[in-house]
Amino acid sequence: MSEMTDTDTRPRIALDAPQWRDFALCRVTDPEAFFPETGxxxxxxxxxCxxxxxxxxxxxxxxxxxxxxGIWGGLTAAERRKHYPKRHR
Ligand code: SF4
Incomplete structure (x- = not known):
């Protein structure tokens, strides 16, 4: 039986590594609150947030x-637009 050796040196992504979404506080709140109606x-x-x-x-x-x-990062879509370069608005 041959011994298996790992010669693959490419960087690996841990598929089970926590992502930022795993820590999102909105995951445990009412999702509709993040999509307010007009007004x-x-x-x-x-x-x-x-x-x-x-x-x-x-x-x-x-x-x-x-x-x-929706509200992302504590900002509405209109508030986020202020973060874009002028040509993008
Ligand atoms: S900042 Fe707000 S919308 Fe973004 S993950 Fe946190 S709670 Fe959710």
């Missing part, structure tokens, strides 16, 4: 993927 201010969701440890990662992902709906 609602989203304050309840923003309050949750203010205590969320992955807020920066969440906002960065929303900006990277141009999320048009």
């Amino acid at each position: 609602e201010n989203g304050r309840p969701a923003k309050r949750v 203010s205590g969320c440890e992955v807020r920066d990662a969440c906002l960065a992902e929303a900006l990277a993927h141009d999320e048009r709906f």
Whole structure:
């Protein structure tokens, strides 16, 4: 029987490594609060975001993927638009 050796030196991604979403505080709250109806201010969701440890990662992902709906990283879509370069608005 031959002994198996691991000669693959490529970097590996641990598929079971925790992702920022695993720490999202909104996972344990009412998801509808994060998609306020027109005229609602989203304050309840923003309050949750203010205590969320992955807020920066969440906002960065929303900006990277141009999320048009919902509250991400404590900001509404309109508030996130201020983070984009002018040509993107
Ligand atoms: S910052 Fe993002 S991940 Fe955290 S509670 Fe708010 S929406 Fe959820």
